[in-house]
Amino acid sequence: DIVLTQSPGTLSLSPGERATLSCRASQSVSSSYLAWYQQKPGQAPRLLIYGASSRASGIPDRFSGSGSGTDFTLTISRLEPEDFAVYYCQKYGSSPPFTFGPGTKVDIK
Amino acid sequence: EVQVVESGGGLVQPGGSLRLSCAASGFTFSAYSMNWVRQAPGKGLEWVSSISSSGTIYYADSVKGRFTISRDNAKNSLYLQMNSLRDEDTAVYYCARYFDHWGQGTLVTVSS
Numbered sequence: 001d002i003v004l005t006q007s008p009g010t011l012s013l014s015p016g017e018r019a020t021l022s023c024r025a026s027q028s029v030s031s032s033y034l035a036w037y038q039q040k041p042g043q044a045p046r047l048l049i050y051g052a053s054s055r056a057s058g059i060p061d062r063f064s065g066s067g068s069g070t071d072f073t074l075t076i077s078r079l080e081p082e083d084f085a086v087y088y089c090q091k092y093g094s095s096p097p098f099t100f101g102p103g104t105k106v107d108i109k
Numbered sequence: 110e111v112q113v114v115e116s117g118g119g120l121v122q123p124g125g126s127l128r129l130s131c132a133a134s135g136f137t138f139s140a141y142s143m144n145w146v147r148q149a150p151g152k153g154l155e156w157v158s159s160i161s162s163s164g165t166i167y168y169a170d171s172v173k174g175r176f177t178i179s180r181d182n183a184k185n186s187l188y189l190q191m192n193s194l195r196d197e198d199t200a201v202y203y204c205a206r207y208f209d210h211w212g213q214g215t216l217v218t219v220s221s
């Protein structure tokens with residue numbers, strides 16, 4: 001099974017700064033079936049990015065995804081106050097298990 | 110508007126059973142794969158089970174043989190039958206259309 005590792009565990013930044021989150025897979029993720037989610041306390045996860053780099057409907061363009069194979073990145077170009085949350089990557093597609101990474105918490109510095 | 114709404118959570122003793130339901134609306138339910146994902150208190154997300162539009166079913170190893178996913182396309186509903194529940198099954202259980210639309214979750218607490 002593919003294992004996803006996210007780094008850093010916590011990212012402390014100020015509003016307006018750039019955030020770079022990493023997701024590394026133990027094996028290549030086929031056809032870039034890699035997604036990113038945002039989760040705020042007490043809320044359900046929200047899909048941000050699918051297919052490694054495609055923004056989901058309604059997601060602001062300050063969120064971008066990149067990468068392929070085993071190394072993927074979520075970038076938030078300029079942090080807004082509402083962006084402080086936990087971010088998860090996930091491998092999905094046609095071959096289970098559809099594993100999630102452990103998450104990166106982006107908090108206010 | 111796409112909506113999925115979970116129900117059926119509650120307190121159950123170890124070894125007990127519970128059936129979760131997910132009511133879907135705003136989309137052609139039969140055309141989409143559906144998923145259950147759970148989150149233990151203070152922990153990350155864990156994929157539990159999936160059922161495709163054609164009925165192909167997958168389970169995480171942690172629930173295989175104990176949980177059963179099913180769907181009723183006529184009722185636009187997804188289900189998760191959970192048997193032989195353990196303390197470690199305590200979590201918020203989310204229903205998700207594919208993985209793009211999620212419900213608000215239903216809390217399952219397994220405790221004596």
